[in-house]
Each structure stands twice: as C-alpha cells, then as structure tokens.
Amino acid sequence: RDRTLNLTLLHMLKEKQFEGKIALAARNESEARTYKSAGAHVVLRPYTDASEQGADALSEAMFLLPPDVDWPITVQEIQLKPGSAFSGSTIRVLPLRAQTGLSILAIRRAGQIIFDPEPDFQLFPGDHLVLMGDPGDLGYAETILHQSVGAVNTRSQDRFTMGEIRVAPNSSRVGQTLAELKFRQDYGATVVGILRGDMRISTPLLTDTLQPGDRLIIIGTEETVEKLKKLSPL
Structure with a gap:
C-alpha cells in the first residue's frame, strides 16, 4: 500500500x-x-x-x-x-x-x-x-x-467513460461555482477535474469557480459524455 x-x-x-x-x-x-x-x-x-x-x-x-x-x-x-x-x-x-x-x-x-x-x-x-x-x-x-456488468447491460449508453470539455472565454458560466452550475443535475455527468493552464485541479470543490479557458474533466455514461463534447465549448 x-x-x-x-x-x-x-x-x-x-x-x-x-x-x-x-x-x-x-x-x-x-x-x-x-x-x-x-x-x-x-x-x-x-x-x-x-x-x-x-x-x-x-x-x-x-x-x-x-x-x-x-x-x-x-x-x-x-x-x-x-x-x-x-x-x-x-x-x-x-x-x-x-x-x-x-x-x-x-x-x-x-x-x-x-x-x-x-x-x-x-x-x-x-x-x-x-x-x-x-x-x-x-x-x-x-x-x-469485481462483478462484471451483464451482457444485457453493457450497451454503450450504460458504460462510464471520461471526457474533456472547454469553457469558452465569453461563457455565461464563467465565475459560477460548480455548485451553482448544477452540472450533474443539468447534464447527467460529474466534474472530476479541472485543467487550468499548467495547473491541474484533481479534486475540485463545489466552491471552485469556472475561469475562461478552463478544461473540465467529466465522467458519465458514454452517451452523456458524447453529447456534452458536442456542446463544447460551454
């Protein structure tokens, strides 16, 4: 350990x-x-x-x-x-x-x-x-x-994956905290990290505010992550 x-x-x-x-x-x-x-x-x-x-x-x-x-x-x-x-x-x-x-x-x-x-x-x-x-x-x-998901439940929309989406410089979400963003409630995915220039925030807090150009590391179902990537930059 x-x-x-x-x-x-x-x-x-x-x-x-x-x-x-x-x-x-x-x-x-x-x-x-x-x-x-x-x-x-x-x-x-x-x-x-x-x-x-x-x-x-x-x-x-x-x-x-x-x-x-x-x-x-x-x-x-x-x-x-x-x-x-x-x-x-x-x-x-x-x-x-x-x-x-x-x-x-x-x-x-x-x-x-x-x-x-x-x-x-x-x-x-x-x-x-x-x-x-x-x-x-x-x-x-x-x-x-270690029980695996059964074949009937292994459709792509049921599997979890990670993705990256950007925050646009002029986004209305700039300055909002993760709590205010209600990311999971509104988008069905969870923000597990933020890349901000050379800084890596591996465990973001709900009080962290979004900055222009932030790259959000998200995790969710493949279907949800793909939809969010198409919306990038937010």
Whole structure:
C-alpha cells in the first residue's frame, strides 16, 4: 500500500484514540523506520526474508491488533475496475456491509483520500476502496466488487467513460461555482477535474469557480459524455 495512505490511516487511528496495537508492513528499511517513528507498534519486514517476498497479502495489508482478540482485523485496498457492475453506483447500494460485514473506511481517488464517505458518495472506475473487517471476508468482498456488468447491460449508453470539455472565454458560466452550475443535475455527468493552464485541479470543490479557458474533466455514461463534447465549448 502507498506509504502516505498508511501514515494517514495511522494518524487517524491515533486521533480516534484506538486502543489496540497497530502493525504496518514496510516495503524497505527506510519505510520501516518511518512507520516506527510515526508510532506503529509492530513493523513487518517481509523484504528481509526471501520466503516471505511472495506473500502479497502481507505486503499489501495493514493489521489492527486489538489486545483482547487473537485474530487481526485487516485494512485493505480493493480497486474498482472499469467493468465492475458497481461503477457509477453510490456506496448506499453496495451489498458489502450486508453480505460481508466489512466497513468502507476511506476512498482513494487521484491521490486524494476521502475518509468516512457518505452513503450517497458516487464510485467511479479506478477508485480504491479502503475496507476494514475480518480478513476472511476480504476475498468475498473483492469478488462482489469485481462483478462484471451483464451482457444485457453493457450497451454503450450504460458504460462510464471520461471526457474533456472547454469553457469558452465569453461563457455565461464563467465565475459560477460548480455548485451553482448544477452540472450533474443539468447534464447527467460529474466534474472530476479541472485543467487550468499548467495547473491541474484533481479534486475540485463545489466552491471552485469556472475561469475562461478552463478544461473540465467529466465522467458519465458514454452517451452523456458524447453529447456534452458536442456542446463544447460551454
């Protein structure tokens, strides 16, 4: 797992006054020292033992070891693939909690981490779901999330894709915030990024205002994205 995510999760657990012991798997000695300095109780070093180097689960997982329980609760990332039946769905409709008992601790998207996502948080292909729960349920959770959309539902209008549309210099939308634009309500797509000259805004806020020449990175169904591209520049 990404070192930044591990350290962020460790910091969050300490802030929440988690009483168990925390163990992190390091990929090298420098990372091991960083985790130890940050307050991890145990640092696993699979790279020091050749027989352990093939143990992907060990190198990818973070374990929370409560003092009164003799089995680990695992925190693990599962990436939502483009063909997943749940791409475009909200967390609310995911059957993970009901079928596995796992909790979604955070979502990692485009280098940003969203903790405690709301039930109406919409998932997109490439999102990394940080799941917490019984290690034995993680395999089943991965199977659920990797379910493909059936052939009957794989028409182009049902598949999600990304596109880019420009904001014209004299557009009436210049100066409007994303909240005021009501992009999803009016156009059926979501703005997931803004390219502004040499600046890349990977997680735009609803309070961000549109500027002349902005290039909006949008995600939606193929049908919706194609329609919007024909309207460009807005």
